[in-house]
Amino acid sequence: MLNVIIFGPPGSGKGTQGIKIAEKYGLAHVSTGDLLRKEIETNTHFGTIVKGFIDRGELVPDATIIGILDSFLDKLPVGKGIIFDGFPRTVDQAKSLSEMMSTHKTEISILVDLNVDKQELVDRICKRGETSGRTDDKPETVTKRLEVYENQTKPAVEYYKQRNLYTAINGNGTVDDIFARLCEAIDTVK
Ligand code: AP5
Ligand code: MG
Numbered sequence: 001m002l003n004v005i006i007f008g009p010p011g012s013g014k015g016t017q018g019i020k021i022a023e024k025y026g027l028a029h030v031s032t033g034d035l036l037r038k039e040i041e042t043n044t045h046f047g048t049i050v051k052g053f054i055d056r057g058e059l060v061p062d063a064t065i066i067g068i069l070d071s072f073l074d075k076l077p078v079g080k081g082i083i084f085d086g087f088p089r090t091v092d093q094a095k096s097l098s099e100m101m102s103t104h105k106t107e108i109s110i111l112v113d114l115n116v117d118k119q120e121l122v123d124r125i126c127k128r129g130e131t132s133g134r135t136d137d138k139p140e141t142v143t144k145r146l147e148v149y150e151n152q153t154k155p156a157v158e159y160y161k162q163r164n165l166y167t168a169i170n171g172n173g174t175v176d177d178i179f180a181r182l183c184e185a186i187d188t189v190k
Contacts, residue, residue, distance in 0.1 A: 001080065002080060002081035003106060004025075004027065004084070005110070005111040005160070006083060006085050006114070007112065007113045007156075007157070008113055008114030008171060009114075009149045011142075012114035012116045012121060012171050013116070014085045015033075017114070020179050021179075025080065025081070025186065025190065027079070027081045027082055028076055028083070030072065030073075030085065031085040032068070035072065036050050036065075040054070049064070056144065057143075057145040058144070059089055062090055062092045065087070065093065066093060069097075070100055081109070084097070091156050091158075094159040109165075110165055111157070112185050113157060113167065115168055115172075118146070121142075125142045126142065169181050
Protein backbone atom coordinates (compact mmCIF):
# COMPACT_ATOMS: atom_id res chain seq x y z
CA MET A 1 0.00 0.00 0.00
CA LEU A 2 1.11 3.53 -0.74
CA ASN A 3 -0.11 5.97 1.93
CA VAL A 4 0.88 9.58 1.34
CA ILE A 5 0.31 12.65 3.51
CA ILE A 6 0.20 15.89 1.54
CA PHE A 7 1.04 18.61 4.04
CA GLY A 8 1.36 22.37 3.95
CA PRO A 9 -0.27 25.66 4.95
CA PRO A 10 -3.69 26.84 3.72
CA GLY A 11 -3.48 27.59 0.00
CA SER A 12 -0.32 25.54 -0.55
CA GLY A 13 -2.03 23.33 -3.14
CA LYS A 14 -2.85 20.21 -1.09
CA GLY A 15 -6.24 19.78 -2.77
CA THR A 16 -5.04 20.64 -6.28
CA GLN A 17 -2.09 18.26 -6.12
CA GLY A 18 -3.86 15.64 -3.98
CA ILE A 19 -6.41 14.99 -6.73
CA LYS A 20 -3.66 14.60 -9.34
CA ILE A 21 -1.62 12.25 -7.14
CA ALA A 22 -4.70 10.14 -6.36
CA GLU A 23 -5.39 9.78 -10.07
CA LYS A 24 -1.82 8.94 -11.07
CA TYR A 25 -1.18 6.35 -8.33
CA GLY A 26 -4.74 5.00 -8.01
CA LEU A 27 -5.13 6.22 -4.42
CA ALA A 28 -8.23 7.25 -2.47
CA HIS A 29 -8.10 11.03 -1.83
CA VAL A 30 -9.29 11.95 1.65
CA SER A 31 -9.63 15.67 2.38
CA THR A 32 -10.83 16.32 5.93
CA GLY A 33 -11.78 19.89 4.92
CA ASP A 34 -14.04 18.49 2.16
CA LEU A 35 -15.56 15.96 4.58
CA LEU A 36 -16.37 18.77 7.04
CA ARG A 37 -17.82 21.07 4.36
CA LYS A 38 -20.06 18.21 3.20
CA GLU A 39 -21.43 17.88 6.75
CA ILE A 40 -22.20 21.61 6.77
CA GLU A 41 -23.78 21.64 3.29
CA THR A 42 -26.10 18.77 4.14
CA ASN A 43 -27.09 20.40 7.44
CA THR A 44 -26.21 17.44 9.62
CA HIS A 45 -26.14 17.82 13.39
CA PHE A 46 -22.42 17.37 13.17
CA GLY A 47 -22.18 20.13 10.51
CA THR A 48 -23.76 22.67 12.85
CA ILE A 49 -21.15 21.85 15.50
CA VAL A 50 -18.11 22.24 13.22
CA LYS A 51 -19.30 25.29 11.24
CA GLY A 52 -18.23 27.81 13.87
CA PHE A 53 -14.68 26.48 14.01
CA ILE A 54 -14.28 26.60 10.24
CA ASP A 55 -15.81 30.07 9.92
CA ARG A 56 -13.39 31.40 12.56
CA GLY A 57 -10.40 29.72 10.89
CA GLU A 58 -9.80 27.52 13.94
CA LEU A 59 -9.18 23.79 14.02
CA VAL A 60 -12.06 21.46 14.78
CA PRO A 61 -11.25 19.63 18.08
CA ASP A 62 -8.96 16.61 17.70
CA ALA A 63 -11.42 14.07 19.14
CA THR A 64 -14.10 15.16 16.65
CA ILE A 65 -11.97 15.05 13.51
CA ILE A 66 -10.23 11.82 14.54
CA GLY A 67 -13.66 10.22 15.05
CA ILE A 68 -14.82 11.30 11.57
CA LEU A 69 -11.67 10.06 9.87
CA ASP A 70 -11.72 6.78 11.76
CA SER A 71 -15.26 5.97 10.65
CA PHE A 72 -14.48 7.09 7.09
CA LEU A 73 -11.48 4.73 6.93
CA ASP A 74 -13.50 1.85 8.33
CA LYS A 75 -15.94 2.19 5.42
CA LEU A 76 -13.29 2.71 2.71
CA PRO A 77 -12.84 -0.35 0.46
CA VAL A 78 -9.32 -1.77 0.49
CA GLY A 79 -7.39 -0.28 -2.43
CA LYS A 80 -3.87 0.67 -3.48
CA GLY A 81 -3.55 3.24 -0.74
CA ILE A 82 -4.67 6.66 0.45
CA ILE A 83 -3.59 10.26 0.09
CA PHE A 84 -4.38 12.27 3.22
CA ASP A 85 -5.04 15.97 2.54
CA GLY A 86 -5.49 18.26 5.56
CA PHE A 87 -4.86 15.53 8.10
CA PRO A 88 -2.98 15.31 10.43
CA ARG A 89 -2.99 18.91 11.64
CA THR A 90 -1.71 18.43 15.20
CA VAL A 91 0.81 16.14 16.87
CA ASP A 92 -2.05 14.21 18.51
CA GLN A 93 -3.67 13.68 15.11
CA ALA A 94 -0.34 12.37 13.78
CA LYS A 95 -0.16 9.84 16.61
CA SER A 96 -3.77 8.77 16.05
CA LEU A 97 -3.16 8.34 12.33
CA SER A 98 -0.29 5.94 13.03
CA GLU A 99 -2.60 3.93 15.31
CA MET A 100 -5.38 3.87 12.71
CA MET A 101 -2.94 2.75 10.02
CA SER A 102 -1.65 -0.07 12.19
CA THR A 103 -5.23 -1.20 12.95
CA HIS A 104 -5.66 -1.49 9.17
CA LYS A 105 -2.30 -3.38 8.97
CA THR A 106 -0.58 -0.66 6.98
CA GLU A 107 1.54 2.46 7.58
CA ILE A 108 2.37 5.92 6.26
CA SER A 109 4.83 5.73 3.35
CA ILE A 110 5.83 9.42 3.06
CA LEU A 111 4.83 12.97 4.03
CA VAL A 112 5.37 15.59 1.34
CA ASP A 113 5.41 19.15 2.70
CA LEU A 114 4.56 21.93 0.23
CA ASN A 115 6.66 25.02 1.00
CA VAL A 116 5.13 28.17 -0.51
CA ASP A 117 5.96 31.85 -0.01
CA LYS A 118 3.53 33.48 2.44
CA GLN A 119 2.40 36.26 0.11
CA GLU A 120 1.65 33.68 -2.60
CA LEU A 121 -0.56 31.75 -0.12
CA VAL A 122 -2.56 34.87 0.74
CA ASP A 123 -2.89 35.83 -2.95
CA ARG A 124 -4.08 32.36 -3.97
CA ILE A 125 -6.72 32.09 -1.25
CA CYS A 126 -8.01 35.64 -1.61
CA LYS A 127 -8.31 35.13 -5.36
CA ARG A 128 -10.27 31.92 -4.82
CA GLY A 129 -12.41 33.72 -2.21
CA GLU A 130 -13.85 35.95 -4.95
CA THR A 131 -15.79 32.98 -6.32
CA SER A 132 -15.50 29.97 -3.98
CA GLY A 133 -18.19 30.85 -1.47
CA ARG A 134 -15.91 29.35 1.21
CA THR A 135 -16.68 31.25 4.41
CA ASP A 136 -13.04 30.97 5.54
CA ASP A 137 -11.54 32.55 2.39
CA LYS A 138 -12.00 36.14 3.72
CA PRO A 139 -8.68 38.02 4.21
CA GLU A 140 -8.99 38.25 8.04
CA THR A 141 -9.81 34.54 8.35
CA VAL A 142 -6.90 33.67 6.05
CA THR A 143 -4.53 35.45 8.47
CA LYS A 144 -6.02 33.44 11.34
CA ARG A 145 -5.68 30.14 9.43
CA LEU A 146 -2.02 30.87 8.70
CA GLU A 147 -1.40 31.61 12.41
CA VAL A 148 -3.13 28.38 13.44
CA TYR A 149 -0.97 26.52 10.92
CA GLU A 150 2.26 27.96 12.38
CA ASN A 151 1.31 27.32 16.01
CA GLN A 152 -0.64 24.06 15.94
CA THR A 153 0.03 22.26 12.66
CA LYS A 154 3.66 22.88 11.73
CA PRO A 155 4.96 21.18 14.93
CA ALA A 156 3.56 17.89 13.59
CA VAL A 157 6.35 17.71 10.97
CA GLU A 158 8.81 16.75 13.75
CA TYR A 159 6.88 13.52 14.27
CA TYR A 160 7.55 12.54 10.65
CA LYS A 161 11.13 13.85 10.54
CA GLN A 162 11.98 11.60 13.50
CA ARG A 163 10.62 8.63 11.56
CA ASN A 164 12.43 9.51 8.30
CA LEU A 165 9.14 9.99 6.47
CA TYR A 166 9.50 13.72 5.77
CA THR A 167 10.26 15.34 2.38
CA ALA A 168 10.07 19.11 1.77
CA ILE A 169 8.85 20.13 -1.69
CA ASN A 170 9.15 23.54 -3.34
CA GLY A 171 5.46 24.44 -3.74
CA ASN A 172 6.02 27.63 -5.75
CA GLY A 173 5.60 27.64 -9.52
CA THR A 174 3.17 26.03 -11.94
CA VAL A 175 0.82 23.20 -10.97
CA ASP A 176 2.62 20.87 -13.41
CA ASP A 177 6.13 21.69 -12.14
CA ILE A 178 5.06 21.12 -8.53
CA PHE A 179 3.32 17.87 -9.50
CA ALA A 180 6.55 16.62 -11.13
CA ARG A 181 8.50 17.38 -7.91
CA LEU A 182 5.91 15.53 -5.83
CA CYS A 183 5.96 12.47 -8.11
CA GLU A 184 9.75 12.33 -7.96
CA ALA A 185 9.55 12.13 -4.15
CA ILE A 186 6.69 9.61 -4.10
CA ASP A 187 8.42 7.37 -6.66
CA THR A 188 11.25 6.82 -4.16
CA VAL A 189 8.88 5.00 -1.76
CA LYS A 190 6.32 3.31 -3.99
P1 AP5 B 1 -9.00 22.64 4.54
O1 AP5 B 1 -10.17 22.49 3.66
O2 AP5 B 1 -8.06 21.53 4.69
O3 AP5 B 1 -8.29 23.97 4.11
P2 AP5 B 1 -6.78 24.53 4.24
O4 AP5 B 1 -5.76 23.53 4.54
O5 AP5 B 1 -6.86 25.66 5.17
O6 AP5 B 1 -6.42 25.05 2.85
P3 AP5 B 1 -7.07 25.03 1.44
O7 AP5 B 1 -7.93 23.85 1.19
O8 AP5 B 1 -7.67 26.37 1.29
O9 AP5 B 1 -5.76 24.97 0.54
P4 AP5 B 1 -5.01 23.77 -0.18
O10 AP5 B 1 -3.68 23.59 0.42
O11 AP5 B 1 -5.88 22.57 -0.34
O12 AP5 B 1 -4.77 24.44 -1.58
P5 AP5 B 1 -5.67 24.39 -2.93
O13 AP5 B 1 -5.23 23.26 -3.78
O14 AP5 B 1 -7.09 24.48 -2.58
O15 AP5 B 1 -9.53 23.02 6.00
C1 AP5 B 1 -10.53 23.98 6.22
C2 AP5 B 1 -10.90 24.03 7.69
O16 AP5 B 1 -11.46 22.76 8.08
C3 AP5 B 1 -9.76 24.26 8.66
O17 AP5 B 1 -9.47 25.62 8.84
C4 AP5 B 1 -10.32 23.63 9.94
O18 AP5 B 1 -11.28 24.47 10.53
C5 AP5 B 1 -11.06 22.42 9.40
N1 AP5 B 1 -10.22 21.23 9.34
C6 AP5 B 1 -9.87 20.52 8.21
N2 AP5 B 1 -9.09 19.48 8.52
C7 AP5 B 1 -8.92 19.52 9.87
C8 AP5 B 1 -8.17 18.72 10.78
N3 AP5 B 1 -7.45 17.67 10.37
N4 AP5 B 1 -8.23 19.06 12.11
C9 AP5 B 1 -8.97 20.10 12.54
N5 AP5 B 1 -9.69 20.91 11.72
C10 AP5 B 1 -9.65 20.62 10.39
O19 AP5 B 1 -5.17 25.73 -3.63
C11 AP5 B 1 -5.57 26.99 -3.15
C12 AP5 B 1 -5.91 27.92 -4.33
O20 AP5 B 1 -4.72 28.15 -5.09
C13 AP5 B 1 -6.91 27.32 -5.33
O21 AP5 B 1 -7.73 28.33 -5.82
C14 AP5 B 1 -6.01 26.73 -6.42
O22 AP5 B 1 -6.67 26.69 -7.67
C15 AP5 B 1 -4.85 27.70 -6.42
N6 AP5 B 1 -3.57 27.06 -6.77
C16 AP5 B 1 -3.13 25.81 -6.42
N7 AP5 B 1 -1.90 25.59 -6.90
C17 AP5 B 1 -1.53 26.72 -7.56
C18 AP5 B 1 -0.34 27.09 -8.26
N8 AP5 B 1 0.72 26.27 -8.38
N9 AP5 B 1 -0.27 28.33 -8.79
C19 AP5 B 1 -1.34 29.20 -8.67
N10 AP5 B 1 -2.51 28.88 -8.03
C20 AP5 B 1 -2.59 27.66 -7.47
MG1 MG C 1 -7.77 22.00 0.47
